[in-house]
Amino acid sequence: MPSTRDSRDFWLLAILALLVLATGIGLRDPWPADEPRFVLVAKQMWESGDWWFPHRGQELYSDKPPLFFWLLGASYALVRNWTVAFLLPSLLAALGTLWLTFDLGRRLWSRRAGLWAAAAVLCAFQFAYQAKRAQIDPTVVFFITLAFYGLGRHLLLGPHWRWFWAGCFAAGLGVISKGVGFLALLALLPYAWMRWRDWQGLSAPAPRGAGRWALGAVAFLVAIGLWLGPMLWMALSDGDPAHRAYVDDLLFRQTATRYADAWHHTQPAWYFARVVAVSWLPFSLLLPWLFKPWREAWRMRDARVWLPLATFVLVVLFFSMSAGKRDMYILPALPMLALAAAPFLDGLLERRGVRRALFTLALLLGLGLLAAGVAALAGEPRFELKLEAGRGMPAGQDGVWWALAAMGAAITGAALWLQPRRAVALVAAMTAVLWCGWGLAIAPQLDGESSSRDLMREVRALAGPGTEVGLVAWREQNLLQARGPTMEFGFKRTPVQQWNAGVAWASQAPGTRVLFVREVDALADCLQRAGARHVGVANRRTWSLVRPDAVPADCHRLPESADSQKEAAAAQAEG
Template sequence: MPRDEAGMLMNSGGAVNVRRAGLEEGRARDLLILTLAGLALFVWRLGSHDLWPPDEPRFALVAREMWQRADYAVLSLDDRLYTDKPPLFFWAINGFGRLLGGVDEWAARLPSAVAGLLALLLTYWLGASLYERRTGLYGALVFATSVQIVERARWASIDMTLSLFVLSAVVLLWRSWTAPERAPWVVRGAWILMGLATLAKGPVGLLLPLLAVLPAMLLERDLLAVRRVFLPSGIALYLAVTLAWFGIFAHRVGAAFAVQVLVHQNVERYVDAWNSRHPVWYYLWRFPAGFFPWSLAFPWGIAQGYAPEEAHHRRSVTFLVTWIVAILVFFSLSTGKRGVYIIPLYPAASILVGRLLAQAGAPGSTGGRAARRRLLPPLALWIASGAFLAIGLPFLARARFPSLAPVAAIVGLSLLGGGIASCVLVRRRGGAGAPACLAVSAGIALLVVVGAAVPRVNAYQNIKGFAEQVKARLDPGARFATTEQKRDAWVFYTGRFAEPLDTPERVLAYLALPGRRDLLIEEGKLREVRAALPAGVVEILRGRVGSQEYHLLERASAP
């Protein structure tokens, strides 16, 4: 392409082609900002604290046993068959473990952190595709600075990995709708990603992308787009991906048992959950809590999407809103509910809020004045929340964690300062810089939690520290057992197989058997059996883990 005397790019007609160059430069800058933000929020100090029960040590144990047994199809926990989850997340932990020399805190959490970073970049791409670049940027920053996202991107659990594959499939299915000429290959890619999502957490990995996309297509009465989604070759690829593991699993454990596990862990868990049971309105408070602080602006983000000046983006907002509603309804009807289940709707919610921020922060944009008026109520709520947290959090912290009081004050003051600065910018500079102030203040608050609060809580929990003391006192030739609470953490950090003792009767029966044996038991369970302990049982270690006291008992000889 020719250049003028100043070296500027020219098109074939000689006009200066600066718009495209500026757009590419802006995208590169956005990606750099988002990558640095993601690394700071998701990766910084990732392995600096212990694996916290219940999920983290259990998942790390499953991955470590997979490595030790060299069995990547049939999972185990404490040398017992483990059927709660499919294997993909544990494969990922093992992959990072190979790179790092073993399964530790870093290896266990890196799959979630990497998934969070990739989901952040995908949210940017989707927001830019639905609207424009600034909406993608602010939507991605909203996603990255939501409480639930930062927590799960730094947690050794499957939720962020599942969300990445769900989001990737949603992006491709949306692309098949907006670019039908590329639909066959794009849809095939989506079905492969849905297969990987299924290998991460079961058939929900298939249902969630379809729930996110199909309602909008049906509302638009685009039945041709719906038919394109169910491409036979795409479905075949999904079956190939999922059966590559499930077929081996079924062959190893028996087809009837494999189907029973599939039904039990998915259908029965949905219609009659055995834990985390909550009422149908659970997510009416749980979503705002997890999406904080941006839940303060979420209603006005929806209002922005349906504003008259956004009429040319009506399909985009319909897609985002139906995505959110479909997933909320699906999980609200489930008997078992947890806040992490609805993480796959966070990208859609983030883009809606990002659109409000982008319009309010652009003084010369069409509809910018109306968007700034819509931003004022969220700013008032933001300032009020910051003030409440700046006063209330230190007060609550002093009651139980006095050392956290200054940290709590900084968190509240950061949000308060960001809200006030943004309000001033909206009033005096037409909103320019206001969205960035909000995002920076939320990011600072979260980094303060990661850098200052988490280490203090970890010291209070004292899981690894006490486990190392227990390990040093265990008799290598003696049997070892623990009661249920934190069992997986004790097994992971002591490196010893532990027999599970979940009732007082089993505790007493274990201690009454002949031979040397050790038992790690919490104070509450020990009180239940202390009067009936067999002769020869002595306490060799006592320590505090969080608010609970633990005792290591030894039975050195037969009674």
């Protein structure tokens, strides 16, 4: 039976998790870079009824498998409101990840250790940030954590073959949400070595009886086959060359080629060390104090500590070997690191140096936010001007800075009141203030520009209610937020190709059609000579409306240019 203290702490952590992760849902629309793309794909699936071949506008979208889009569609079916539905999969996945981390930690060591492991995950900045976004990463983190949980129930707490098979099945579901969903299965490598070296804490039988182990591979492939089998059958039997190209791009270019010969987001090999150090604060502050107990656990050959820790290392190494890196790639390794730390956290948090480090972080963050807010309210510092210019915010819109100042004051006040001796409560307060303030006060104020909602409303107001608007060099948020009759000319095509198609289309009915164009270098001269009407700035891009009858004759068919190809390549890199 859990103690009264542990039961109280469990519910406090559950309330904190729900408060941090759910606050702000329904108060903003999808933001770039990924959210509008994924919601647009899911919305088109819902409207078309084609759940097997995702589309972005008129083109097939082959960058990612479809499971996350299905989850978005299921959320919309439940609430029938995209502003609410688009964040529900991430919320539920994050809560599920925390529960799995807690429960595995509880079973491996104690209920209190499980609570510390889940708390370490929740309070890491990157986890909360990603959980409050409609990206695929929170979902794939859940499936990878579920897979590791299943393996852990068998390899460390078993034998439990059903959990082993369930973990392999979850890894397969991770693959059809994002190709790297298999990462939890890397745990089998250190497990085999530890079994060979006769480590303590391994409960599963030695690797014999190959049939049961092989069923894990079957479960993994069955999960993938739930999507891949029907999709391949349809793509290869319907004779549509676009479907064949979709299969080739998704299964080869977007997986093996993307990893082995990345064409975007290139970073140095040590990049993820910086991600762990900064993005996983405040948990990462404890890492220097963990080296000693981890070294002792190595000496004792404790597989309960070193199986998750070794898997964490393998995940980081896997992504480090690819030139293409983004900070969220290693997020699935966070619960594994927290589980490896779990049995030591209770003791570490009693140490004066650890409490002082956490106190210092909270105080510096609070003072930094307070200083930034006060500086912006009192004058016009460079960072304020840069944000206002980049976000298209009108000068004098001070709500964001008041919110930052209030958040900073609240965190600073909590630090001065709680002091280092109550550092755990201070971290909880800091986490609650930071993410509730973001969800309630900051994100809603930035939403009109960040989602392009205000821009597309202005476009419709200028074009008129019955005018067809053709999108040229568009982004996903423009099509998602478009109102009234809208046309687009392909996303992957270069701006010049889209312009040529758009001018030809608009010229067929110049009285009822207009072009909405992103101002890029390749089109600058024609936009100027056509007397393009400036609409606004959104997502750091400038947009104009062009009447087809004002386009000069020599701009009706522009030749392809290096600038246009560069713009198209940049758009694809973002995708």
